[in-house]
Each structure stands twice: as structure tokens, then as C-alpha cells.
Amino acid sequence: MVVKGQGSVLTLEDGRELIDGISSWWVNLHGHSNPHIAKAIATQAETLEHVIFAGYTHEPAERLAISLCELLPERLNRVFFSDNGSTAVEVALKMAWQYWRNQENPGRNRILAFDNAYHGDTFGAMAAGSRSEFSAAFEPLLFEVTRLPYPETWIGDAEVDEKESESLAVLRYQLEASPEGFAALIIEPLVQGAGGMKMARAAFVKSVCELAREFGVLVIFDEVMTGFGRTGELFAFQKVGIEPDFICLSKGLTGGFLPMSLTITGSQIQDAFRGIDPTHTFWHGHSYTANPLGCAAALASLELTIQALPLIKEIESSHVQRLTSHDYRAERIRICGTIVAMDVPVSSGRGYFSGIGARLKSEFLEDGILLRPLGNTVYVMAPYCTTQAQYDRVFESIRQRLAAL
């Protein structure tokens, strides 16, 4: 039972304190109970707590949309609100699919997605995600997608060029076999989160997008996890150097205070939905769409994130320094922005259900650290306010616990 959160520290009901090494499911950017965000929500709550967002609008939603679009390339100038990462993805998939249908091109109806991807737990997001024990019960209800190998890489990986070439060759083969068949490609750019913090190089992600675009395929960046500074830039697409057709944002959007998400696209997509034919309308809305408290939190969090960008670069350098100066008895060590991951060598039982993850989780807890390994992958993704002394404790715990295995 957690009774309090302050900065990177959570207090349990028995008085124990834990360093939150994973930003509480990757949502918290600026520390728990951050006063700037808390105040913005409180002020908004006394003005307008919620209003139907169909036919009506409000100042926090407009200000958020404008503030974000000012930071984005010109072609990303339309913002659709929903309330969690899965729905942000669901909306992007639906929009991409309907975009082609509205233009009398219903043959473009297939989705390209990556092995090992995770895009959420609603049906469309599950279908785009890789099939696993989590989706097995729903298998007959999930639409088919065309899978591409994901060339995960790590420090010192000698085979990365080969893996990337193979993945691009599979993509080319699929596109040439069906040049007018694909509506969209969806990717978690640079880092696959729930699939095990697997990292790919920016140049590879860029090549994938360029190739897909040669064949007119829309590109969806699922930045639900990578958004808001996690990969070192405000958004991963900036690091990749490509402007996608859709970006999906959630998690860090409100700094971890309130559930909200955005699917950002452009007027070039929106134009296909205009007109008087009701079947061309994008019929999608949620009760809490553009909740004003969420928008106020997001605006406050965005201010803090922009201020934190130089600090984020320092965190990345300190991660590199830490991981290259100690032996962690781990393999596949990888770093991207504020995210660090490594695999515990195991002879069998890799993956999410590897018993080693549960054991390490409770050992980290004994050390006063909240970490939640994904199977045999141990990762750190702490709030940006985490101090170097707190990081020292987190990494020392990892080093000692892995050495003792």
C-alpha cells in the first residue's frame, strides 16, 4: 500500500521508502505530487472540471493543442484527444484505415507491424501488437497484420547491420508483393517498451519509414512510451529525423497525474474526412475526451519537460558512464536517453514469464527500490528529478543483486 509520493520517492504504509526506478509504469516525468502540476490541476478544477467535447471546446484543450503543434513540424497540426495509450493507437489505426476508404481506396487495408511490439490492450492495439500469452484468449478476434523483424541492438552488437538489412529486405519484399495493399505501418520508434526495452538504431527506423513511404504507406509512431524526453529528444521522431503521419502520445503527457492521450496528425489526413457523407466522418469519442484537468496537467508538465531537456542529456551521459565503468554481469546492455536496459544471462526461460524477474523484483524491494523486470530484462526509467545519489543506489542494487545470482 503506497500512501505518499514525493519526487522520486514513494512511501509505503509501513513507513518504508522506495525509489521509483520505473516512473510508475513510465508515466511520471517530474516526480510524484509535483507541486507545479498539482497546482495547475487544482486551479483548473475550480474553474471548469469537465465539459462535453463534441460541439464544445475549452481553453486548456486549445492551448495544449496549440502549444504542442508549435513544437512539432508543420505537417503535424491536428490533435485528437482520448484517454489512454491504447486508445491513442486505436484512433491512429482507425484514422489510417478510414483515410484510404474515404478516398475510394479500400484495397489499402493491411497494417505492417513489428515482431515483439506492444501497442495496448484494446482490440486494434492488441492486433497490432505481437501475439503472446497476453492476447492468446482473443486470438480469433484479432485482425491479421504483416510482421517485420525488429533488429534489436545493444552496446557492442556486431551483427546489427545484418539484422537491419534483413528486416528492410522483408519490408521491401512485402511492399513489392502488394504495392497498393498497405494502409499503414506502426512502430514504437527507437525503443520497444513492454516487449523488453528492445532498442533499434535511429537510422534503421528512418530507413523503414522512407521505404514504407515510397509505397504510399502511412507511418504511425507509437510514442506512448518514448514521448516527452524519454529517448533524449522531446520526441523520438526528432531523433530519427523523420516526420511521421501520426504520433500517439500518452503516459508522460500529464506527468503521470491523469489519464489522457493524443493522436496527432495533419490537415492532409483530416481533409479526407471532410464533406457531407456521414460515413466519411471519424466517429470516435470518449466521455472524458479532452478532460480540462488532464489538459491543465499536460500544459504544466510540458513546461517542465522543456526546462528538463538539458538535464535529460546529462542523465543519458551519466548512464553511459555508469554502465561502462562497472561490470553488471549482464548481457545486451543498452541505453537510449533516460532508459537503460540489460538482460540477465539465463540458460532457459527468457521473456516475460522468466522466474528471474519476480525474484529480482522482490530483492530490489528489499533494497528500497521499485524496479519491475520484464522477464530477464532489468531496466531503469526513473523520473527526471531523480538525483545522482538516488541513481547510485538503484544501480548499486542492480549490480549487487545480479552478481549474487
Ligand code: PMP
Ligand atoms: N503503446 C506503448 C508503446 C505502450 O508502452 C503502452 C503501455 N505500456 C501502450 C501503447 C498502451 O498504453 P495504456 O496502458 O495507457 O493503454
